[in-house]
Amino acid sequence: MTTTAKPERRVYYNNDDCPVRNVVAQIGDKWSMLILFALVDGTERFNALKSRVEGISQRMLTQTLRDLEREGYVNRTVYPEVPVKVEYCLTEMGRDLVKPLYQLVTWADQHQDDIRQARKAYDERS
């Protein structure tokens, strides 16, 4: 008979080429999801976004928007008026990404009590 040992399968690869890691690492940061959801309703200007994404600093909003733009999730349009106007909106890919993210949101909403309980139980044990 052949071996019954589990094949030593490596988990979904851990390197920077891993597409999943790329996506999750990006949207897993402190602000990306909030910005994406802030853009679901439509186009927004920089300062409007800053208002809607509560607590974000100008620095992080700029930086995260640049990252999201580079990944292809967000479009940036500059209107060379004075003072300048800049609008952001989701790309088609961005709108598509939001779908699986909503699944996660839904899951998190449904399980928040379970998680709270699990934490409480864990903390009381130790």
Add this chain to the structure above:
Amino acid sequence: MTTTAKPERRVYYNNDDCPVRNVVAQIGDKWSMLILFALVDGTERFNALKSRVEGISQRMLTQTLRDLEREGYVNRTVYPEVPVKVEYCLTEMGRDLVKPLYQLVTWADQHQDDIRQARKAYDERS
């Protein structure tokens, strides 16, 4: 008429009580998803996990497993033999969480080329 301005809706709330932020922040770290997926096939011992999750240090494996246990995603069982044996497996909630995560994995797989192209285009522009 009433105002036609967009209602100034705050995005999904940005604080530590936000269930979504809790979930995404946890699984968005460097190792959590890899560990969860490594446990999908069934129970694994500590060092077996360490082998399967390529590149993880003992320190981060321990720490991330503790976090996942505290959230209620992972079960930890100690067999007080000598030397000690410790087994990890997904909880019911953990197995359930993996489902929406797979949606994200699938999405990421399907769009990896688009993302690569978007990055290339972005980098060439600037």
Add this chain to the structure above:
DNA sequence: CGGAATCCAACATGATACTG
């Protein structure tokens, strides 16, 4: 208005050595 540049504190992670 929408940034960029700089500085700095906090945190995350890796390497290494030690242990019940």
Add this chain to the structure above:
DNA sequence: CAGTATCATGTTGGATTCCG
């Protein structure tokens, strides 16, 4: 075997100031 403790380093994000 499955950790813990300690140290070193890199990364993140906030505050502030300046700019076209």
